[in-house]
Amino acid sequence: MQVVSIISTKGGVGKTTTAANLGGFIADAGLRVLLLDLDIQPTLSSYFTLASRAPGGIYELLAFNEQDLARLASRTVIEGLDVVLSNDANGQLNTLLLHAPDGRLRLRNLLPIFQPYYDLMLVDTQGARSVLLEMAVLASGLAVSPVTPEILAARELRRGTLQLIEDIAPYRHLGIEPPLLHLLINRVHPVSSNARQIQQALRQIFREQAGVQVLGTDIPAIEAYPRAATLGLPVHRVESRRPSGLLAPAALDTVRALASELFPQWRERFAGVTGREPHGKSA
Numbered sequence: 586m587q588v589v590s591i592i593s594t595k596g597g598v599g600k601t602t603t604a605a606n607l608g609g610f611i612a613d614a615g616l617r618v619l620l621l622d623l624d625i626q627p628t629l630s631s632y633f634t635l636a637s638r639a640p641g642g643i644y645e646l647l648a649f650n651e652q653d654l655a656r657l658a659s660r661t662v663i664e665g666l667d668v669v670l671s672n673d674a675n676g677q678l679n680t681l682l683l684h685a686p687d688g689r690l691r692l693r694n695l696l697p698i699f700q701p702y703y704d705l706m707l708v709d710t711q712g713a714r715s716v717l718l719e720m721a722v723l724a725s726g727l728a729v730s731p732v733t734p735e736i737l738a739a740r741e742l743r744r745g746t747l748q749l750i751e752d753i754a755p756y757r758h759l760g761i762e763p764p765l766l767h768l769l770i771n772r773v774h775p776v777s778s779n780a781r782q783i784q785q786a787l788r789q790i791f792r793e794q795a796g797v798q799v800l801g802t803d804i805p806a807i808e809a810y811p812r813a814a815t816l817g818l819p820v821h822r823v824e825s826r827r828p829s830g831l832l833a834p835a836a837l838d839t840v841r842a843l844a845s846e847l848f849p850q851w852r853e854r855f856a857g858v859t860g861r862e863p864h865g866k867s868a
């Protein structure tokens with residue numbers, strides 16, 4: 586099972602959108618995907634309609650060490666896509682983990698519960714520096730950080746997200762390597778030359794930064810993303826062809842390119858994904 590966290594110390598950059606759409610696409614490719622919603626605001630938890638709701642969620646997992654998968658993982662209507670719901674409405678987990686000796690390693694230590702049942706775990710996080718965020722990163726084999734092509738977003742990335750990666754580096758002494766951070770440039774306006782310039786500047790800035798890689802795929806700003814969220818569907822099912830007269834590639838092609846870049850081992854499976862619900866999979 587691969588574990589990927591989607592992180593940023595900034596809100597509104599597209600973390601939840603990325604988690605939902607990557608998860609939905611990879612599930613449609615026939616892999617078993619578990620979403621973990623670590624945000625106090627349960628945006629990812631409410632993205633997809635649930636086919637069956639587990640009695641517990643993230644709170645039972647992290648506070649009570651609940652080990653029974655059936656009590657933790659809810660099923661979404663997307664075949665192969667499950668979610669551990671965010672149910673820490675009062676934000677108690679962060680304080681709890683702050684004072685627990687194993688706090689930052691708790692998720693990492695709990696991964697064996699999920700290991701046999703999923704190919705991929707995608708962890709969505711809150712847009713602020715917190716113990717939960719550090720815990721997510723320490724459990725991950727790789728981290729994806731969406732960044733919008735604006736200079737303020739780039740500065741916050743340096744100040745917040747890169748600092749976080751630096752701060753957890755001492756865990757090396759426990760044999761835990763901090764994950765490679767993949768920057769995903771999101772909401773690129775297809776015709777704005779300013780956005781294009783900032784995109785180039787971002788690539789330039791991070792070219793020499795160890796542990797950071799700017800992804801070759803970037804995500805255009807298109808209304809298919811909010812529309813897919815409204816419909817509760819992964820975006821590749823909503824826009825599988827480029828609408829005539831638009832410059833941006835179809836969302837299906839963008840998500841496929843992103844998934845292929847992050848998970849080259851599944852590239853062949855990704856090639857077969859269409860915008861339709863996979864045959865014989867619907868319940």
Ligand SMILES: Nc1ncnc2c1ncn2[C@@H]1O[C@H](COP(=O)(O)OP(=O)(O)O)[C@@H](O)[C@H]1O
Nearest residue numbers: 596597598599600601602772805806807810811
């Ligand atoms: N590439 C995109 N094009 C258009 N809208 C987007 C794009 N990415 C995200 N959005 C929209 O931006 C808003 C914030 O995205 P979200 O994923 O919730 O951010 P975060 O989880 O980082 O706070 C949502 O309304 C989402 O639909």
Ligand SMILES: [Mg+2]
Nearest residue numbers: 600601624628
């Ligand atoms: Mg979010």
